Amino acid sequence: MFLAWKEIKHAKMRYALVIGILILVSYLVYFLTGLAYGLAEDNRTAIDKWDADAIVLPDGANVNINRSVLKSSDKDQINADSIASLGVVSTVLQSPKKGETDTKEGEVVKDIADDKIEVAIFGINSNEFIMPNLIEGESFSKDFEVVADIRLHEEYGVEIGDELALFGDLEESFKIVGFTEQAQFNVQPVLYATIPTFQAIRFGKVTDSKNKSISAFILRHHRLEDIEVQNDELKVFSIDSFINELPGYMAQVLTFGLMIIFLITIAAVIIGIFMYVLTVQKISMFGVMKAQGISTFYIAKYVVNQTFLLSIIGLVIGLLLTLVTAYFLPSSVPFSLNVLFMGAISVLILLFSVLGSLFSVYSVAQIDPLEAIG
Structure with a gap:
């Protein structure tokens, strides 16, 4: 982690570009999530107030x-x-x-x-x-x-x-x-x-x-299946089933959900590409490190730690921008933040970003010290 942070501070401009992309992508994901959740809530909050079964x-x-x-x-x-x-x-x-x-x-x-x-x-x-x-x-x-x-x-x-x-x-x-x-x-x-x-x-x-x-x-009722209706023309539906059948509700949820999933995937691919390019640019340095006896595992850990740090910085700033935007949005905009959703999305972006950096780890493992040094 120390080596990863030292290099980020040394090559500020290079890594600032990576962080900038991460901020924009995470900001977009967080904002769309807030819109999706807010729109879904505006369809159902009156139903949730019933606290019914x-x-x-x-x-x-x-x-x-x-x-x-x-x-x-x-x-x-x-x-x-x-x-x-x-x-x-x-x-x-x-x-x-x-x-x-x-x-x-x-x-x-x-x-x-x-x-x-x-x-x-x-x-x-x-x-x-x-x-x-x-x-x-x-x-x-x-x-x-x-x-x-x-x-x-x-x-x-x-x-x-x-x-x-x-x-x-x-x-x-x-x-x-x-x-x-x-x-x-x-x-x-x-x-x-x-x-x-x-x-x-x-x-x-x-x-x-x-x-x-x-x-x-x-x-x-304490048990949904125990509810009795003595009229074949009347049907009992759970509240969740009723909400899912609201006009347009599931279409909105699925549309925004797919958009968010694709954005998270795209964010991971972008980070993976950036880290791969940066790794290729440092092949000679990694070759020297291997020639000095530094293990492939240590170098791979350095690459993963660096990706983790960049992702954390981008996510935190993206989340702060989302909170600032939410503060200034008019009440007519259906925007709502859910801590669990935001936490889950942050973990997913972080996880996919680290997985994307494994391509760079593979490249590090294939480095031949003699060829890298030239």
Whole structure:
């Protein structure tokens, strides 16, 4: 390790180029990982908040909650530890800034853009376990009062007490009474409301209170396989299976995953090529070292240690750049860092880089001292 570090300090410019390539590649890998993880989280954070084990949907919905319609009375045909009713519908709201203008000395300077907010409405019962924890405000107590994801405040400036108008035939508007965090579904912020509110948006009216229409039942049960449903038209799916069937979710995960794997492989190849070129340039020096009785194992260890040091430096700087970038990114960008993912990717890049340097080790092993000296 000592010899490897001494040479890096001696030939600063040469190794700075190698480190520069490593920084750029690792920065790209880390940044794409953050985007991939953030996008995946924005699809499912509201589901993760349930801390549930399973979901019940009609067989004909094809695991798509947006096409699912159930009756509240179906709950009696399900045997589980805890059961919560849920209605899901997507809609578009009007930002409270609509119609406002900036003025200067009594003259209109510009119109503030009409902001349309795409949201997912979760109709729930506030006394059931899928009711989210509040970070500000209070729970809804009547129809068309909602608890909103905090991103509405961060991105659109929505405050408690604001009323958000609905686009469409309904003349009602939502009143924000509280905020929760980490509540996104299909990359849309979630608004929690009463089930009659969901019905009014989804069906244009509130259905019979005894047999209300909903989208799904969310279950908690100690053993998934022990859940009993006494209706062949209803199917039980694990939460993981349900998430994997979300529209576009698996396509996003697989696409970004393959990109990251290819980038890690490319990084290893680049490092291996650089180290091989540097090794070839030092064949005569290695020949002298072998002639002096220094073992091939010692020289090979020096090459591997040097690759390890260069990789560590590049990874650390690349990670720091990623953290700085994440700090300045707007909240609208789906970016999130996961310590386990970042650690695993760092280990993989480091491992593949060291494996790539084995080509240089092979070259060292083939050096003939007499031929190298000339």
